[in-house]
Amino acid sequence: MAKRGENIYLRKDGRWEGRYIKGRKWDGKPSFGYIYGRKYIEVKQKLTLLKVQFAKQPDMVRIYGNGTVAEWMDYWLEKLTRPYIGETTYYTYKTQIKTHIVSRLGAVEIGKLQPNDIQDLVNGKKDSLSAGMLHNIHRLLRSAMRAAHEKGLIRDNPCVGIKLPRNRAKTPRVLTRNEQQKLERTAVKKGAIEYLLCLYTGLRLGELCALKWSDVNFETGALYVRGTMKRIDGKAVIGAPKSGNSEREVPVPAFVLKMLRIRIKQTGGNGFVFGTGGKAASMRTMQARLKALTKGIGLEGVHMHTLRHTYATRCLENRIGMETLSDLLGHSGPQITLKYYAHCTRENKFASVRKLKAIAC
Template sequence: MSRRGENIYFRKDGRWEGRCPVGKRTNGTTRFVSVYGKKYSEVKTKLMLLKLKQTNTLDKTTIYSDGTLSAWMTYWLDVLYAPYVKRSSSDAYRTIIESHIEPTFGSVRLTKLNTKTLQIWLDELTVRYAPSTVHNIFRVLNSILSKAVDQGLIQRNPLKDIRKPKYEVKKARYLSRAEQKQLEKTIRQDGKLEYLLCLYTGLRLGELCGLRWDDVDFLNNELHIRHTIKRVKQSGQKHTAVIVSTPKSTSSERTIPVPPFLMQQLKRCRKENGFVFESTGGRYIDPRTVQERFSGIAKQAGIIGAHMHTLRHTYATRCLEAGIPYDVLAELLGHSSPLVTLKCYAHCTGEQKHCYVNKLHQLVEKF
C-alpha cells in the first residue's frame, strides 16, 4: 500500500520501495525506476533526489512532492543543509525534526501553517521540555521556514510573531583555586594526565580524545588541534555512534601552548604514532569513558557539580585572572570571535572581587 500518495510502498521483505517515473516505453507505458531502503525516510530522500536529477530544476510540484512540511524538511535537510555542515550537526537537526516537528506538522501543507497553531504547539512543548530544548526546536523550524520563504514556497514565516519561553544562559561552572588545587592533587595520585592537560590547555572533550602523537610538538611545547571525536545519535537508531572528524570550525583548528611540566609528562609516555590517550587495543578512548572517569575523580576530590567542560571553563577563568586579553583567549579556546568568549566568560570570580575591593581600600587609606 502506498504511503500518503507518494508512490512509496512497504514490501513483504521488510524494506521500503519508492518508484519514480523516468519516461515512456516504446509501447507508450510509463517506465519507472525503484529505490530501496530499510526506513521510509531513507527511501523518501532517495526518491526526492532521483526526481531532482530527472528534472534538474526546482519545480515545486516535483521536488517538494505533495507540498507538505515533511517533503520540504526532507529536501532542506538533505540537499540544502547536511552537505555543508558536520555530520554531528545534521544528525542533531534530523533528530529534532523526526522527534518533535514531523509527528505534529509533517503532513500539513506549508501554505496551511499558521502562527496560532504553532504558538499552541510551542506552549505545549514549554510545559514538557526545558527552555533550552524548546529554543533548539524553534531554531531548527525557523531555519526551515525561513528558507521556504526565500524559495517562494510561502509568503511569510508564521514563526515571526511567536512568543518563545524565557531562556537564561547558565553561568559557566568553574573551579575555585582551592577546588583546583584539590582536584590536581587527586589527578596526580590517580595518574590521569588527560584531565591535567584539559585543565592547562582548555581542550574540549572531543579534541582531547582525538589528540594524536603527531599533533604534539615537543620542540615548541605546543599542541596542534586537528581532530575531534564525538558520540552522536544517529537518525532512526536507538544507540549512538562514535565518529572521528576534523574540528567543528576553522577557528577550532588551532595551536595551543603547553606548560613545560606537562610536556615532560607527555614525553614519558610518548609513542611514535596513534592516539595520545588510548583504550584497550590501541584505539581512541571513548568520550563517554573519559566523562565517567572524571565523575569518579571529582567525587573522590569532594567537588560537586563539576564535569569535563568545567576544566575548560576553569582554564579560561585562570587566563582572564592572569590578564590575558579576550582576543587572545578566543584563539586559545577556538572561538569564532572574542565576542563569543566575552559572552561566555564576562564574570568575576569571588577571589577577583576581593582583590578589587582590597585595592579600593588601599586607595582610601592614602587619602
C-alpha cells in the first residue's frame, strides 16, 4: 500500500512503482506516467524531480497527454458532434476522417500538429480530390481543432490560414421545357410516374423511396414528407427526414394526383407508393431506371436531383417566391434556396427587363 499522497506502490515483482500526472485527457481526467525502481527511496527521489518539473511547465497539464490526432478526432466525433447530427452525416464524417485525415495525420500528437502538416495534406490530395471535398475535410479538421483549443488542449488552431483551392459552385443541371416534355411523355408511356411526381413536387430521392400511401391525402391534394431513405454504413434505412424543415406538406398538381389514384387501385394502396411486396423501392433502382429512360430519349447528364432542380426552376419561372419555394423544397431557410437558384432569379430579371418597351418612341 502507498503512503498517503505519495502514489508509490510495492509491486508483486518486488519493484517499487511511482505514478505521476503528465497531462490531462479531453475529459479533464489525469493522464499518468510511471517510473520503477528496486528501492523505495530511488523511486521517491525520481518522482519528486518529475513533480517539480511538471509544476514548472503548467502548459503540459493542459495538453492532451500523448493524445494523437486520431484519438482526438474519434472523441470529437463520437462525444462532441454525433449527438447533434443525423446518422447519414455522422457516417459521412466518419468516413472522411478515417480516409483523409487519420490516414495521414493520425499518429501526430495534437499538441505538435502544425499548419504545415495540414497544408501538406491539402497539397497532397488536391490532384485526387475535388475542391469541394478538400473544403469539407478542412472544415472537419478545423472544427475538431477549435474544440481542442477551447478545452485548452492546444495553444492555437493549426487550421487557420490554410490555403485551399477555389470551390466554384456548379450550376445545377435543369431540364429545358422541351426536355421535360420528352421525359414526361416517356414516363407516362412506361408507367414511371415516380419521375413525374418528382418533377412536380421536388421530392428528394430518399423522400420518394420512403413515401407511403398514408402520406398522400387525395382530399386536400397534398402529400406529406415524413421520412426518408438513407444509406447508413452501406445499408438502406428509412428514418426521419433530413432536417426539421424537410418534414413538410407539398401540394400535388391535379393531373399527377389522377395518376396516383390509378396506381393506388392497381397496387391496393398498402405500404410504400413505389415499393413492391410491402418493401420500399431501392434508391439505386430508381436511379438506374431514370438513367435508362433518359438514355433512350437522348438526354444526357440527368440524375434524380436534376428533377428536383427542374421543379425549383419551373416554380421560379412561375413567380413563386423564394420563401415559399424554400418551404416546398424543405430547405432550412430562403438563403439556402437562393444559394442554389440565384442564377434563375437573375435570368428572370433580365427576361422581364427585355420585355420593356420605350413609351415615347
